[in-house]
Structures are given as structure tokens and as C-alpha cells.
Amino acid sequence: MIQFDQVRKRYPGGHEALNSVSFELETGAFAFLTGHSGAGKSTLLKLVMLMERPTHGQVLINGRNLSRLHKSQIPHYRRNIGVVFQNHHLLFDRSVYDNVALPLLVSGYPARDIGRRVRAALDKVGLLDKERQNPVELSGGEQQRVGIARAVVHTPRILLADEPTGNLDPALSEEIMNLFRDFNDIGVTVLIATHDIALISRMGHHVLTLQNGEMLSSDSASSASLVQPEIVQSEIVTSGMAEQATTAKPDFPHG
Amino acid sequence: MGNAKGASPKRPGATRGTARNPKAGETTERSTKTPGAERNSKNRRFAAALRHHRESAAHGFVRLFVEPLQSVMTALVIAIALALPAALYVLVASVQQMGGDLDASARITVFLHRDATASTIETLRSTWAADSEIAELEYIPAAIALEDFKAHSGFGDVLDLLDENPLPPVLLVNPAGKPDAERIAALAARLEGDPRVDAAQLDMLWLKRLNSILTTGRQVAFALAAVLALGVLLIIGNTIRLAVESRREEILVVKLVGGTDAFVRRPFLYNGLWYGASGGLLSWVMVAVGCWWLNISVERLAALYQSQLALLNPGIVELAVLVCGGGLLGVLGAWLAVGRHVAAIEP
Numbered sequence: 001m002i003q004f005d006q007v008r009k010r011y012p013g014g015h016e017a018l019n020s021v022s023f024e025l026e027t028g029a030f031a032f033l034t035g036h037s038g039a040g041k042s043t044l045l046k047l048v049m050l051m052e053r054p055t056h057g058q059v060l061i062n063g064r065n066l067s068r069l070h071k072s073q074i075p076h077y078r079r080n081i082g083v084v085f086q087n088h089h090l091l092f093d094r095s096v097y098d099n100v101a102l103p104l105l106v107s108g109y110p111a112r113d114i115g116r117r118v119r120a121a122l123d124k125v126g127l128l129d130k131e132r133q134n135p136v137e138l139s140g141g142e143q144q145r146v147g148i149a150r151a152v153v154h155t156p157r158i159l160l161a162d163e164p165t166g167n168l169d170p171a172l173s174e175e176i177m178n179l180f181r182d183f184n185d186i187g188v189t190v191l192i193a194t195h196d197i198a199l200i201s202r203m204g205h206h207v208l209t210l211q212n213g214e215m216l217s218s219d220s221a222s223s224a225s226l227v228q229p230e231i232v233q234s235e236i237v238t239s240g241m242a243e244q245a246t247t248a249k250p251d252f253p254h255g
Numbered sequence: 256m257g258n259a260k261g262a263s264p265k266r267p268g269a270t271r272g273t274a275r276n277p278k279a280g281e282t283t284e285r286s287t288k289t290p291g292a293e294r295n296s297k298n299r300r301f302a303a304a305l306r307h308h309r310e311s312a313a314h315g316f317v318r319l320f321v322e323p324l325q326s327v328m329t330a331l332v333i334a335i336a337l338a339l340p341a342a343l344y345v346l347v348a349s350v351q352q353m354g355g356d357l358d359a360s361a362r363i364t365v366f367l368h369r370d371a372t373a374s375t376i377e378t379l380r381s382t383w384a385a386d387s388e389i390a391e392l393e394y395i396p397a398a399i400a401l402e403d404f405k406a407h408s409g410f411g412d413v414l415d416l417l418d419e420n421p422l423p424p425v426l427l428v429n430p431a432g433k434p435d436a437e438r439i440a441a442l443a444a445r446l447e448g449d450p451r452v453d454a455a456q457l458d459m460l461w462l463k464r465l466n467s468i469l470t471t472g473r474q475v476a477f478a479l480a481a482v483l484a485l486g487v488l489l490i491i492g493n494t495i496r497l498a499v500e501s502r503r504e505e506i507l508v509v510k511l512v513g514g515t516d517a518f519v520r521r522p523f524l525y526n527g528l529w530y531g532a533s534g535g536l537l538s539w540v541m542v543a544v545g546c547w548w549l550n551i552s553v554e555r556l557a558a559l560y561q562s563q564l565a566l567l568n569p570g571i572v573e574l575a576v577l578v579c580g581g582g583l584l585g586v587l588g589a590w591l592a593v594g595r596h597v598a599a600i601e602p
Contacts (some may be wrong), residue, residue, distance in 0.1 A: 049511070051602050072515075079513035089508050103512040108303025150512070 001027040001158060001189040002048060007057035009043050009213075017043035019213040020057070025191065025206075027062075027157075030184040032200045033193040035210035041193040044210070045160050048191070049083060050074050062157065079107050082151030082188075086163035088143045090135040096122070096146050097131040103154045121149040125179060141172040148176065152183055159183055161192040165199065173199055307521060315525030319533070326530070329494050333534025336487050337581055338541040340480035341573065345542060347472040349566045350465075363428040363443045364456045369397070371451060376424060379451055383428070388442050391429035397422050423453060484584055487534070491527050491588030498526060499596040511602045523593045524586055531585020535577040542569050 002025040009018040018040045025031055033041050046052040047059050050066060059066045062080075069077055082103075090099050100121055104114045122128045125145035127138075135143055144164060151159060161180065165173035177192075177199060184190045194200065200207060209216040319326040367376060376394070383389050395403075400422045405414050428446065430439050440457060447455035499506070506519050546566045557564040 049602075051511075075510070075513045075515040075518075077513075078511065083511060089504070089511070091505050091508060093505070102509065105307070106509060106512050106514040106518055108300055108307070110299065110303070111306065154512075 001025055001029065001062055002191065003060040004044075004047075005058045005060065007047065007054045007059060009040070009047065009052065010055045017213055018047075018054075018210075021210075021213070021215045022057075023208055023215055025189060027189055028184070028187050029206060030181065030190045031192070031206040031208055032203075033191055033208045033210065034195060034197070034200060035216075036195070039210040040213045041210055042162055043213075045083075045162055045191070045193055048158070048160060049081060050077060075106075079103070079154060080157050082154070082156035082159045084144070084147050084151045084159070084161040084164045086166040088135075088147040090143055090146055090150075092134060092136045094134075095132050096127065096135055096138070099135060099146055100131075100149045100153050103150060107154060109154075117153050118149075121153040122146075124152070124182070125149045141168055141175070144168065144172075144176060145179070148179055152188070155188075157189060159188050159190045161190075161194075163194055164192060165194065165196055170198070174202075177203055307518065311522040311525045312528075315522050315529050318522075318526060319529055325494075326533075329490065329530055330533045330537055332490050333487050333531060333581060333585075334537035334541055336483040336490070337535055337538035337577055338545075340476050340483055341538055341542045341569070341577060342545060343472065343476040343479060345546060345567055345569055345573075347469055347476055349564070350472070351469050352567060353564050363430065363439065363446060365426040365428055365446055366423045366453045366456070367426065367451060368453045369423045371424060375451055376426075379449070380426070383426070383446075388431050388438075389428055390431035393427040393429075395425040395427065397424045400425055428455075484580075487531070487581070487584045488588040488591065491530055491585050492592035494530060495523050495527050495589040495592040496596055498523060499593060499600070503600055506597060506600045507602050510600070516597060519597050520590075520593045523597070524589045527585040527587075527589025527593075528582050529585070531588070532578050532582035534585070535579070535581025536574075538581070539569055539574045539577045542573070 004021050004023050007018055007021045010016045021044065033044060035041055043052065047054055048061065050069065097118055100118045101114050104117060119128060122131055125148055127142060127145055127149065130138065130142065135146055138146065159180065165176055168176065173196065180190050180192060380392060380394060384392055397420050401414065401420050404422065430442055443455045443457040446452060509519055546568050550566050554565050
């Protein structure tokens with residue numbers, strides 16, 4: 001489903017975010033993407049989202065070469081992907097319902113389906129009773145769950161998450177991860193960028209490890225220990241998508 | 256974005272139930288049983304685009320009231336810019352109408368020989384009355400001309416000293432058909448050729464002058480309109496640019512979940528449309544009120560000159576032109592701004 005072939009990404013400033021990264025995730029896979037800050041996790045996700053284009057190499061999604069995709073096709077391509085951001089990227093000028101409905105509106109779903117799907121998604125994340133509230137009134141965990149509902153409301157084939165549990169306590173993280181696993185159970189390919197080693201080892205899934213832009217390992221859960229703990233501990237979450245998010249609103253208090 | 260429900264996010268539960276799925280009953284397309292699946296999907300896309308247009312239009316309108324002061328000021332600036340050329344146009348049209356009245360009454364004054372007998376005059380009158388180029392004839396006998404002259408010239412006493420009436424009998428000829436300087440001049444020449452006629456006078460020079468002044472006035476109005484239309488474009492462009500900036504986060508999210516540029520642009524274009532159209536409406540009100548107010552004194556002034564001159568009141572046509580023109584400028588200005596700025600906001 002997701003295939004990287006010798007992908008290199010060099011940013012205009014000269015920073016080399018990814019170097020010769022190759023891996024493949026089968027349809028229906030559940031994988032963690034890990035590595036230290038600046039290792040290239042977010043860049044990798046951005047390449048899948050077509051927020052960035054690779055300098056070299058190819059990214060194939062569902063057998064489709066993204067480099068052949070014209071700019072005008074990008075919106076349609078993105079509708080096959082759900083993304084969960086660490087800072088949610090929720091819009092605070094509208095209700096929870098309207099936030100979750102956004103991908104459906106954008107894709108032109110009939111109004112009838114929108115209501116049904118939004119409520120199904122909210123029900124799934126346990127927020128059906130909060131649909132009329134403004135996301136600003138919700139706790140951090142709830143906001144993250146709204147973000148997840150929005151990411152899955154259009155039943156994408158791929159679900160990407162960038163540090164989805166970055167600001168949550170372990171119990172909430174577990175809850176969020178279980179949600180991801182539920183979606184994986186119905187055939188959605190899930191790729192989660194995280195540095196939460198404890199969580200990764202608990203869940204026991206495929207792990208992709210990046211270090212300085214190179215793929216260290218593409219292993220199953222048993223080798224999660226390959227991730228060097230000292231790197232992880234010194235991590236400050238400021239890379240990639242988190243940086244990009246600073247152009248927008250600051251995070252709201254959580255919990 | 257274009258969801259009308261977004262207008263009331265601060266009232267959780269207030270519209271529960273009805274607002275949840277507001278257009279469920281309206282979408283009539285789609286039936287999974289239709290055989291032409293492709294056509295169905297095309298219909299679906301079309302219906303969805305249509306719905307988004309409707310929602311964008313409604314939402315754009317509602318948004319005018321989110322920041323009423325800013326909206327009113329923008330609309331007012333547009334209104335003033337549109338009202339200036341519109342007012343000049345109304346002025347030109349008013350004077351032109353007056354000129355047109357005079358134009359239509361561009362009469363030929365035919366002086367008959369002083370010794371013409373009543374029967375000669377009678378024959379002449381009946382001949383000319385049958386002339387297809389003459390619409391109307393008015394006969395002013397010499398005696399009545401003298402009375403008139405006495406009454407209006409202020410030389411009454413002096414005239415009394417004269418032994419005989421110095422004035423000739425006069426026939427006022429109203430040419431038939433549209434006032435056309437050349438044709439009227441030809442007619443005057445023909446009438447003058449008649450042996451019973453002493454002279455035929457036609458003074459159209461001042462009419463020509465008035466007409467060229469009016470043409471100049473109209474050109475100034477158009478030039479002013481062109482320059483101010485550019486101003487309106489810039490005003491709306493700038494307003495929309497600010498709106499785009501303030502909704503940056505929303506645009507990013509919409510693009511991330513697969514919104515096309517057209518989807519992102521739409522609400523802003525409608526925003527521009529509403530700004531422009533409301534500006535046009537306001538400018539019409541300004542001109543109408545201005546005309547009404549000015550007419551009070553213009554009519555008084557005109558009465559002193561025994562004239563019927565009054566400013567034309569802008570009517571439904573002017574309203575349509577101003578509202579549509581304003582709306583068009585609004586969309587165009589928004590388009591110019593949004594095209595650049597929306598493309599620049601990429602996740």
C-alpha cells in the first residue's frame with residue numbers, strides 16, 4: 001500500500017531530511033514510525049500526504065507513483081488518506097460536528113450521508129454527545145479524538161498519525177491507540193509516527209526506525225529496542241509537522 | 256468552510272435536531288439503483304458543487320454580519336467610489352434630457368414678407384401643413400408678435416411711438432421626424448426658397464455646443480468610472496486578502512483533507528460578490544437621496560428660468576447596473592486576490 005523506493009528529500013536550505021529510504025507496507029498493515037527528533041518522521045509522512053515532493057526516488061501509494069500526480073490531482077488523492085496531527089488542527093470557529101464533517105463536505109458527499117457518517121465516526125470515538133460543542137470546550141484527549149473522527153469519517157484506505165499521543169497521558173494514549181487498532185482491524189493501513197517507545201513495545205507491531213534521515217530497521221515489534229533510548233529521551237517534539245503547525249494556532253491546554 | 260451551520264458554533268444544542276442535517280430533504284439526486292453509475296456520480300458531483308455554491312453564498316452573506324463595522328465600511332467605500340461616476344452620469348443624462356427637449360423643439364422661425372396678405376398666408380399655411388417634413392405649424396400674426404414683444408422686452412413705451420408695426424408675421428415650423436441638424440437646415444433652406452418668405456432662421460449652434468459639452472461630460476463620467484472601478488477592485492482585493500489571511504488555518508485544514516483550490520476560493524468569491532453588490536446598492540441609495548435633495552433647489556432655480564429642468568431620479572435600470580456592476584467588480588477583485596493568496600497557502 002505504501003512503498004518508498006530510494007527516497008531522498010533535501011530541503012531548499014540544504015538540510016537532508018531523508019536519505020535513500022526504502023520500505024514497503026502491505027495493505028492492512030499497522031506500523032509505527034519512530035526515531036529521534038529531526039530523524040525525518042514528519043518528512044516521510046509529508047511525502048505520503050504530498051505536502052512535499054521527494055528530491056529523488058519514488059513513493060508509490062496503492063501502486064500509484066506519486067511523482068506522476070499533477071498538482072490538480074493532489075486534493076483528490078488526499079481524500080484517500082486520513083491524517084491525525086499532534087495538535088489536532090481543529091477549527092475553533094465551528095462545532096465538533098462541523099469539524100468532523102469537513103472532509104465529507106470537501107469531497108462532495110450528499111448531505112444525507114454526511115449526517116450518518118459524522119455521527120458514526122463520533123460514536124466510534126465516544127463523542128456523540130458532544131457534537132454540538134465547540135472543540136475549544138473539550139479536553140486534550142477529546143480534541144485528539146475529534147481529530148481522529150475527522151481523519152476516518154470518509155473511510156480512508158490509509159490512516160497517518162503524527163505524534164497522536166504526544167500530549168496525552170499513558171491511559172489516554174492507550175485509548176487512542178486502541179482506536180487506531182480498531183480501524184486497522186477493518187482493513188485500513190495505519191502508519192503512526194511516534195517516539196513513545198513504551199507504547200510501541202506494549203502494542204507489538206511493525207516498527208520503522210529512522211535515524212538522521214536513514215531507515216535503520218524495518219522490523220517487527222521485537223526489535224523495537226533498536227531505538228536507542230538516549231536519543232528518545234532527549235527528544236523535544238519540534239520537527240516536521242509540529243513546526244508547520246506553529247504557523248497556525250498554538251496548542252490549547254490539554255487534559 | 257461553506258457550512259452554514261458554522262454560523263452558530265457558540266450555541267451548543269440550540270439548534271439540535273434541525274440543524275444536524277439541514278439539507279437532507281433537498282438533495283434529490285442519487286439512487287444507488289440507477290444503472291448509469293458514471294452519470295450518477297457526475298450528477299452527484301454537480302449536486303455537491305451546487306450545494307457548496309449555495310452554502311458559500313449563504314455563508315458569505317452571513318459573514319458580512321460577523322464583523323458588521325468592517326463590512327459596512329468596506330461597502331461604504333465601494334459605494335462612494337461607485338456613486339461618483341453614477342452621480343455625474345445622472346447629471347449628464349438630466350441635462351441631456353433638457354437638451355433633448357430643446358432639440359425636439361428645434362423650430363425654424365419663418366419670417367414672411369410684411370406685406371403678405373391674409374389669404375397668401377392662409378394658402379402657405381395649408382400647403383405647409385400638408386408637407387411631410389413639417390410636423391407642426393404655428394402662426395403668429397404681426398400684431399400678436401408686437402404685443403408679445405411689448406410685454407416681454409420692456410420696450411413697450413418706445414414701441415408705442417412707432418407708426419406702424421415693424422414686425423413681420425411669423426410662422427413657427429416644427430420639423431417632423433427626429434431632430435437632425437442637417438435635415439433641419441435643408442428644410443430651412445427649402446422654406447426660405449419660397450417667394451412668400453422673407454427669411455427662415457435656424458439657430459442650432461448653441462445646441463451643438465451643448466451636445467459636445469454633454470459628450471465631454473459623459474466621457475469624463477466613463478473615465479471616472481474606469482478609474483474608480485480600479486479602485487473598487489483594489490479595495491475588495493485588499494479586504495479579501497485580509498479575510499484569506501485570517502482564515503489561514505481553515506484553508507490549511509481544508510487543503511489537507513482534500514479540498515480543491517476551487518472549493519477554498521468559492522466562499523471568498525461570494526464574499527467579494529456581496530461586498531460589491533451591497534456597495535452598488537448603497538451607491539444607488541446615495542445618488543437617489545442626493546438627487547431628491549438637490550431637486551428641491553434645482554426645481555426652484557428652474558422655475559425662475561421658466562424651465563422644467565429637474566435632475567432625473569435614478570431608476571430601476573440604474574439600480575440594476577450599479578448592483579450588478581458592483582457585484583461583478585466584487586467577484587473580480589476577490590478573484591484577483593484569492594487566486595494569488597490561496598495558492599500561496601499550502602500545507
